[in-house]
Amino acid sequence: MDQPFGLGELLNLAPIGAIVRLFGVDTIVYWSRGAQELYGWKPDEALGRVTHSLLQTRFPVPRQAVDDALQIEGHWSGELVHTRRDGQEVVVASRQAVHLDPQGSPTFILELNTDITTTKQLEATLRESEERFRLLVDNVEGYAIYMLSPEGSVLTWSESARRLQDFRPDEIVGHNFARFYTPEAVAAGVPEQILRRALTSGRTEEEGWRLRKDGSRYWANSITTALRDRSGALRGFARITRDLSERRDAEEARARASREEGARAAAEAAQAEIRASRDQLAAILAGVADGITAITPGGHILFANAEAARLCGFATVDEFVRATPAEILRRFEIFDEHGAPFPLNQLPTRVSFGGHQPPQRLLRFRVRGGGQERWSLVNATAIKDEQDNVRMAVSVFRDVTDSKRAEDTARFLAAVNLELSRSLDFDEIPQTVADLAVPALADWCVVDLAQDHTPRRAAIAQGSDLGQEHDDLPDAAKLLSAGKPRLVETVTDADLTPFARDPLHMEKLRRLQLCSIITVPLVAGSRVLGRLTLLTAESQRHLGEKDLVTAEDLALRAALALDNARLYRESQQQTEAHVQLNRALRDTLTQLEVSLATRDEFLASASHDLKNPIASIKAMAQLLERRLSRTGAIAPEQLHETLGRINAVATRASGQVEELLDLTRMRLDRPLDLDRESVDVVALVRDLVTEHQQITDRLEITFETSLSAVEAHWDSRRVVRALSNVIDNAVKYSPTDAPVRVRLQTAEDRNDWVVITVEDQGIGIPSEDLANVFQRFQRGQNVIGQFAGTGIGLASAQHIVESHGGTIHATSELGVGTTIAIHLPLQEYAL
Amino acid sequence: MNGAAQPARVLVVDDDPDMLLVIEAALSDEGLQVQTAADGPSAIDLMQLRPPDLLILDVTLPSMDSSSVAERMRELRGDAAPVLVITADGRAAEKARTLRAYGYLRKPFELTNLITSVLTGLQR
Numbered sequence: 001m002d003q004p005f006g007l008g009e010l011l012n013l014a015p016i017g018a019i020v021r022l023f024g025v026d027t028i029v030y031w032s033r034g035a036q037e038l039y040g041w042k043p044d045e046a047l048g049r050v051t052h053s054l055l056q057t058r059f060p061v062p063r064q065a066v067d068d069a070l071q072i073e074g075h076w077s078g079e080l081v082h083t084r085r086d087g088q089e090v091v092v093a094s095r096q097a098v099h100l101d102p103q104g105s106p107t108f109i110l111e112l113n114t115d116i117t118t119t120k121q122l123e124a125t126l127r128e129s130e131e132r133f134r135l136l137v138d139n140v141e142g143y144a145i146y147m148l149s150p151e152g153s154v155l156t157w158s159e160s161a162r163r164l165q166d167f168r169p170d171e172i173v174g175h176n177f178a179r180f181y182t183p184e185a186v187a188a189g190v191p192e193q194i195l196r197r198a199l200t201s202g203r204t205e206e207e208g209w210r211l212r213k214d215g216s217r218y219w220a221n222s223i224t225t226a227l228r229d230r231s232g233a234l235r236g237f238a239r240i241t242r243d244l245s246e247r248r249d250a251e252e253a254r255a256r257a258s259r260e261e262g263a264r265a266a267a268e269a270a271q272a273e274i275r276a277s278r279d280q281l282a283a284i285l286a287g288v289a290d291g292i293t294a295i296t297p298g299g300h301i302l303f304a305n306a307e308a309a310r311l312c313g314f315a316t317v318d319e320f321v322r323a324t325p326a327e328i329l330r331r332f333e334i335f336d337e338h339g340a341p342f343p344l345n346q347l348p349t350r351v352s353f354g355g356h357q358p359p360q361r362l363l364r365f366r367v368r369g370g371g372q373e374r375w376s377l378v379n380a381t382a383i384k385d386e387q388d389n390v391r392m393a394v395s396v397f398r399d400v401t402d403s404k405r406a407e408d409t410a411r412f413l414a415a416v417n418l419e420l421s422r423s424l425d426f427d428e429i430p431q432t433v434a435d436l437a438v439p440a441l442a443d444w445c446v447v448d449l450a451q452d453h454t455p456r457r458a459a460i461a462q463g464s465d466l467g468q469e470h471d472d473l474p475d476a477a478k479l480l481s482a483g484k485p486r487l488v489e490t491v492t493d494a495d496l497t498p499f500a501r502d503p504l505h506m507e508k509l510r511r512l513q514l515c516s517i518i519t520v521p522l523v524a525g526s527r528v529l530g531r532l533t534l535l536t537a538e539s540q541r542h543l544g545e546k547d548l549v550t551a552e553d554l555a556l557r558a559a560l561a562l563d564n565a566r567l568y569r570e571s572q573q574q575t576e577a578h579v580q581l582n583r584a585l586r587d588t589l590t591q592l593e594v595s596l597a598t599r600d601e602f603l604a605s606a607s608h609d610l611k612n613p614i615a616s617i618k619a620m621a622q623l624l625e626r627r628l629s630r631t632g633a634i635a636p637e638q639l640h641e642t643l644g645r646i647n648a649v650a651t652r653a654s655g656q657v658e659e660l661l662d663l664t665r666m667r668l669d670r671p672l673d674l675d676r677e678s679v680d681v682v683a684l685v686r687d688l689v690t691e692h693q694q695i696t697d698r699l700e701i702t703f704e705t706s707l708s709a710v711e712a713h714w715d716s717r718r719v720v721r722a723l724s725n726v727i728d729n730a731v732k733y734s735p736t737d738a739p740v741r742v743r744l745q746t747a748e749d750r751n752d753w754v755v756i757t758v759e760d761q762g763i764g765i766p767s768e769d770l771a772n773v774f775q776r777f778q779r780g781q782n783v784i785g786q787f788a789g790t791g792i793g794l795a796s797a798q799h800i801v802e803s804h805g806g807t808i809h810a811t812s813e814l815g816v817g818t819t820i821a822i823h824l825p826l827q828e829y830a831l
Numbered sequence: 832m833n834g835a836a837q838p839a840r841v842l843v844v845d846d847d848p849d850m851l852l853v854i855e856a857a858l859s860d861e862g863l864q865v866q867t868a869a870d871g872p873s874a875i876d877l878m879q880l881r882p883p884d885l886l887i888l889d890v891t892l893p894s895m896d897s898s899s900v901a902e903r904m905r906e907l908r909g910d911a912a913p914v915l916v917i918t919a920d921g922r923a924a925e926k927a928r929t930l931r932a933y934g935y936l937r938k939p940f941e942l943t944n945l946i947t948s949v950l951t952g953l954q955r
Binding site: 604607608609611612613614615616617618619620622623626627630645648649695696697698736 | 847848849850852853854856857860869870872873891918919920938939940941942943945
């Protein structure tokens with residue numbers, strides 16, 4: 001099947017799956033190389049198949065909606081799940097557009113599919129890490145963590161819940177959580193009240209007796225949290241129940257002691273309990289991957305685990321715990337997820353001190369003075385005493401930098417793929433790449449190319465205009481010679497030196513106050529096309545190893561795009577070269593055709609010229625015959641005259657035959673076999689002029705010379721023929737009454753040469769034809785079809801002149817006239 | 832024959848002086864008055880002076896199209912004026928048709944044929 005678009009080869013170059021299908025029936029009529037790579041089917045396997053059955057397409061919306069969008073809006077884009085030839089599923093970002101014929105009827109649908117499976121996998125990785133967190137929760141001793149439906153039925157049942165309450169998941173899932181309460185509590189409506197309170201205030205906490213599977217009682221604390229989705233709809237409840245039996249025992253003991261030993265002892269015991277509780281909590285939380293802190297409203301850190309210390313930039317927990325809140329906060333710059341400064345009073349920990357449950361926050365923060373940026377999910381919960389006073393805030397920090405980075409990088413590279421697949425313009429790609437890199441990766445991006453070994457800055461993108469001169473940036477030639485990928489996390493003068501042209505430039509580089517530099521080569525195959533350089537300055541952002549990897553990914557894609565564009569341009573140029581070659585061939589053919597036509601004309605003319613003398617001789621002979629038979633005798637003088645004429649005509653005819661033979665020799669590039677004799681040049685030219693003047697009275701042919709007699713050793717018949725041809729031409733192309741001047745003189749520089757010029761005031765020769773005027777069968781464009789001729793006269797003249805060791809030149813001006821100059825040596829001389 | 836009173840006038844146009852001479856001699860022998868011209872312009876000049884009864888035209892004339900000579904002849908002597916074409920060219924018949932000649936002769940020709948053709952032309 002034919003590919004319907006000339007676009008085909010172009011689409012083949014794009015690193016995406018390009019498919020063209022017939023509108024309405026969805027039969028595949030074009031299947032790009034990218035599609036083959038993406039799905040595994042070769043064009044001959046895919047062409048003619050119906051797209052969605054071949055790819056087992058799963059649509060995110062009803063298929064009818066996709067078809068409607070294509071029909072009404074002409075395009076659709078969204079995510080599709082396709083099945084590859086090997087059975088693996090791929091997630092693609094699909095862009096589809098309808099192609100209309102000139103009448104506006106839909107003909108084809110062009111479908112561009114980009115593989116985003118990796119991005120989807122990253123999302124799955126994030127989910128997995130949540131799963132790991134769940135496992136962690138499952139294994140925390142003394143807690144039961146589970147979920148309830150909005151009606152209070154148990155939905156999930158964790159391992160920790162099983163350990164605490166003995167129920168296996170199949171025994172409890174689907175049952176109402178009221179089962180965990182005593183009959184008295186159920187009768188008092190406690191379970192329903194709990195759900196209502198959680199619904200109204202978001203979260204509720206209660207303590208009381210609970211039942212195990214075997215009916216035994218234990219004292220527990222439960223926190224019930226309402227779970228809502230983004231739209232605010234109730235999804236269910238999360239329950240965290242902690243077995244407080246031991247604490248209850250301790251409290252009862254303490255109460256007893258209090259009663260028995262007095263207040264002081266009670267306080268000691270309470271402190272011991274708090275210490276014990278803290279130690280226990282610390283033991284539980286120390287190994288948790290999230291950073292966890294417990295801070296008093298006064299800012300005293302009651303507890304912090306190792307991860308919290310690390311996230312906040314401290315080497316040890318002790319060091320962290322000793323720091324004051326002000327000291328800790330001073331170390332950071334904190335931004336919201338969009339990069340705007342985040343107000344400190346909205347930090348979840350601060351909000352929770354006010355007694356409110358703060359929303360979870362995604363924050364970006366950076367240790368001041370050159371740290372890398374990190375992302376963190378922050379939650380905080382206030383812990384209150386019986387009097388409802390906030391005693392501490394427990395904050396949980398989850399470092400999501402890696403998954404956030406991976407997600408950002410995947411999104412960035414997907415955008416890069418899309419942007420670069422849009423352009424095959426070599427000159428446009430560097431700027432596209434630079435614009436993509438700023439501000440996503442750096443404050444500055446420069447792309448330098450080494451085309452034909454000449455360094456050239458192909459593109460510059462800058463995040464904010466701070467008035468720097470582009471010329472101040474690191475030098476293109478220096479960067480191009482930097483070789484391997486390089487990362488400079490914190491720029492020092494020593495790092496700048498290799499990129500400076502001279503001390504003055506070095507000073508300018510310093511003034512840029514660069515923070516980090518990444519510079520990577522653009523390599524396609526084994527060719528280094530140029531270099532991509534990222535710089536950070538005003539944002540104070542420090543680039544790291546991961547940024548280097550991203551820069552290399554970007555450089556790889558940029559190099560591929562440039563290489564594709566180069567190949568595309570070369571193929572275009574080849575096409576252009578073919579077009580030019582064809583044109584040249586066509587011109588040559590046309591010229592050949594003209595030459596052949598003039599040669600035919602020449603042959604016709606030559607035979608005509610030969611027939612004329614034969615016709616005359618024949619007619620003269622017959623005239624004599626007629627007169628003889630009519631009168632019986634012819635007067636001797638009449639007979640004498642006619643016979644003489646016959647003789648002369650025969651001589652002329654023989655000269656013509658000789659000329660034809662000369663022409664054949666000329667055609668075979670053979671020199672003439674000259675029949676040299678002693679001749680007076682002055683007489684020869686004068687006689688010739690007289691002869692030509694006798695033939696025409698249309699114009700005057702003048703002869704000028706200051707010479708009286710010059711002896712030459714020439715083949716005079718041939719020189720006469722050459723001159724005749726030149727004079728014939730001059731007369732033929734001159735208007736009536738415009739004289740033809742023939743001049744004879746000795747050559748300026750040597751007296752053993754003569755120059756004969758024939759000057760007319762005729763139509764002239766176009767300058768583009770002047771070079772060809774002595775070529776056989778070549779005639780000026782302005783005389784073809786206007787004047788009879790064969791294009792042989794001047795060629796023959798040149799042949800004769802050159803056989804005598806001379807030269808012939810033409811100078812001409814259209815509408816003014818032509819001068820032919822013949823230089824001839826008087827004697828034969830050895831070359 | 833046109834009677835004895837006034838000999839018929841024939842104009843011969845050819846760029847070959849030898850051919851002009853021999854035709855002039857042959858037709859004069861037949862009692863015709865013969866004028867010759869070597870090119871178109873001089874032929875037209877002669878015709879203006881005294882229009883001939885018959886025109887013999889070589890169709891490969893230099894400078895001026897032989898058709899303008901034939902045309903001038905018709906302007907002067909009416910549409911049926913006799914024109915005889917002689918040519919060394921292979922396309923004699925075609926040229927004769929273009930010039931609306933009553934006949935043509937290919938060079939080299941038999942002198943008798945020329946004379947017969949001319950006499951026939953004069954009787955038309």
